Amino acid sequence: MRIMTNYFNAVSSVFKSEWNDYQSPLSKTIGFGALMRLLPIFFRIGEEKKDLSEDFFTSYMRKIHKNFVESGIELSFSNFPAAGNGETKLFKQLSEWADLKE
Numbered sequence: 001m002r003i004m005t006n007y008f009n010a011v012s013s014v015f016k017s018e019w020n021d022y023q024s025p026l027s028k029t030i031g032f033g034a035l036m037r038l039l040p041i042f043f044r045i046g047e048e049k050k051d052l053s054e055d056f057f058t059s060y061m062r063k064i065h066k067n068f069v070e071s072g073i074e075l076s077f078s079n080f081p082a083a084g085n086g087e088t089k090l091f092k093q094l095s096e097w098a099d100l101k102e
Contacts, residue, residue, distance in 0.1 A: 003052050007039055010057035014065050018075050025080040025090060034091035038098070060098055067097035 011026075012019045018026040025031050042060055046052040073079060073093065080090040 003043065004039075006052060006054040007035075007042070007057045009054050010061045011035060014058060014061035023077075024075050025077055025082070025086065026075055028082065030080060030082055030087040030090055033087040034094055037087075037091045038094055041095070063099070064094055064097040067099075071097065 015026055018024045021027060026035075042057060043052065046056050049056070068075070077086070080086045080093070
């Protein structure tokens, strides 16, 4: 339970405006699904480092956010549709911004 709290606290603090914007895919089911698909990857990394703290997750979320801002890609339903492959597309984009390989 603590790991999930740390993870989503990191998401909500770094992606504050997107997380609180009900028009953002990140705050919807596809965002939750994409973030949940990322969690096992971060968990393996954190387990190796023996660190699953909120600070650990925040460092990755900051990296994702920085690359998101620099990319110029908008977190919108036109880029990440609520139906079909929107969740997978968002997951892949977040993974790319995190510089992770699944």
